[in-house]
Amino acid sequence: MSERQSIESYIDQHFSETLKDIQKIIQIKTVKEESTPGAPFGLGLKKGLEETLEIGKKLGFKTVNLDNYVGYAEFGEGDEYIGILGHIDVVPEGDHLKWDVNPYSGEIKDKFMISRGALDNKGPIISALYAMKALKESVPNFKKRVRIIFGTNEESGDEDMKYYLSKEQPPKYAFTPDGQFPVVFSEKGIYTFSYGIKFDKKETSILDIEGGTKSNVVPEIAKVILKKELYSKVLEEIENLGETPSEFEVLKRDGNIEVICKGIPAHASSPQRGVNPINWLFKLLNRVISKNDSMKKFIEFMSEVVGITTDGSGLEIKTINDETGDLTISCGIVKISTENDDILVKAKFNIRYPVNTSEKNLDEKLNETGKKSDVIFFKENHNAPLYFPKDSPLVKKLQKVFKDVTKREDQPVALGGGTYAKLMPNTVAFGPNFKEFKGNPHGFNEKMDIEMLKQGMIMYALGVLELSK
Template structure:
């Protein structure tokens, strides 16, 4: 049986199933009874598990936190795991096609989650279906583990592996990154810096939709007393900028709109941060308001436009995973409170406390409190391990990319939820990486390669 040829028979079904899943808006919301992450993620999880059931697999839902889809027999301690997630980041603005319509245009399927991570998870599930239907015998159980809270806290995996103590697979991969194999993932810290005042702020600054996304817009609303300063400096500031800041007088206030380019928080250099741009402009103004002045000074001194964390004293780097990255993903300054949201990806040989201590020292200089919103330890699987070498060989054989090497990333995947796991695809080298951005799309002809790789990966690991 030529599995790589056989699996392509399922391509049309894969496309339809991805479309069905994308049409479920699965951004985290306030919890409801029996829906810990809101209605959308619960419905998306139900869809994925029903798909698994309809394809002939055993499925189980664990309180709408997570679920799994099983094929084959064998002891749990020897099973192969495939981990995917059905939740998505907020869609943002500026899409050419509705983000939850799953429209196909010129061979591209547009929609939030087609790359991250509904599309790849469904492709892997159909690869398992092809193995089931082929009659090829596997010696290990294969379990597809599906979570509903990967983007905003990992409560799904904490519940599944932590509270429920579900068994760890012997080996696992998650199709939630890029090809070839990701053997190292930086540690991830989401920190908020906050400060509260006794009286109300005379300004409002808002920007960003999630800590782990580079924001493509930010807005500042200020008293008219700043209008002359803004008018004097804005044209000069915008002269050499690709992404502009605009001003308008509205309802007795002066309003600034900063535009940028969104990207995943793990790759801030791929975007242009509208929040940091707004503060860069504010630093050119003579500001009398003490609260605003202190805020701008703090930002300029310790953050600025760079994303290495150098001004905060955290520009760490190492050989396996490279340099630390820093993203200001969110800001909320309103009423009597200021809040910055930082996404920090630190190298695998460093500890989170080394990062936190340096940030805290500098935050205290402006009376800011630091809160750890979430923390994920680094992942590191040796390049010469059976898991990495097996998957690398499959990738090279199918793509012809014989010079490829395992990679390290700043992104955080479910691979670090298991004891022996790596990220494996699904983004190919010639695919545009627009995860977490507007117009997220999947070129349908890439599904052929995805399916071939995943069916061979499952077979080689589980045979």
């Protein structure tokens, strides 16, 4: 029996066990929470990491927990190691009523596992752990050191991998099953920033406004509390907007009115697949709020300059790239906050940009555009684009495995989504799904095709084998 046949046989025999352990980790809610002693990202993530490492121990791997920031399971020998990186943190699940199953059940229906984390990224990284067990058991002369790394902060800042690199050496080669098959040779840069404006609470008809919780998610809902005298005007302007892809609901509450705008959530790397309720709420407010309102300047800016497009054209940052994909922008959060005794309304944005623009260009353009409208620009986080030549050893070896296993001719791909590959040297994304599969990460009914998951396991095992040569 060949090495590949032995690996496939082991995966087949232990696949039900793999699925059960994926479900076990999915059933732990691992959304980032307030830091507590010993739990930098909350108790749910601490428990999730501990249980994941227990699975590694059960499979016979050496496990290490780096202060609940990140953990790993490893086997083999040598100074250098090959790594597989994934994350067990997830974004919030949203309205449970919009899911076909309990979002933390791991339920399998029609050969799909449907749950938050099934695709992004618990399913793939736990399956990779079992794929390494298959490699270890099926190829007994394989002695290279392999490490499966479990992050806990990929969705909210990547502090986990920064902590890892402060404690451990980077891998010789690595991949993360958090992108797409075949090999992801390029990832767009990620740039987050906010626009805001100070306003006088006594001189506005807006009592509160909020929408979204994560900058990397197109939110489902945005809402505003307005003074009651605007009730008729709101209803009139909703009618004047005509047919829109968003839905508005107007409620009378506590002597005021609440306007709720409902959109369609999506991942910020592909905001065009969703409908952003924040953008549409500002479109409505621009028709409703008077010119002497202290928040009007910001409302006009959001409605007329930012607009409803996702290509950045209103902010003069539109960038086209045929090889890696164009720039996209999404507004993920809007809220009122107090900073240094000033009251501000702020909107937080997430940009995914290709290699033919730059951090410096975005800094200058966004600041300049804000100044034109007397809006304050706040730069926040930045991760530079990732780019590996298609003929680099890491890309070529994994591409070979993909073609050998699938018999497909897909070429290496570029993605807008950001992965750990941006932070970890010598790393690309590889898997977990084919380009035609739409698993709806960050949305309702996130799912993973379990046959695709199994085929991915074969490629992870053979990929490590190939990278070790």
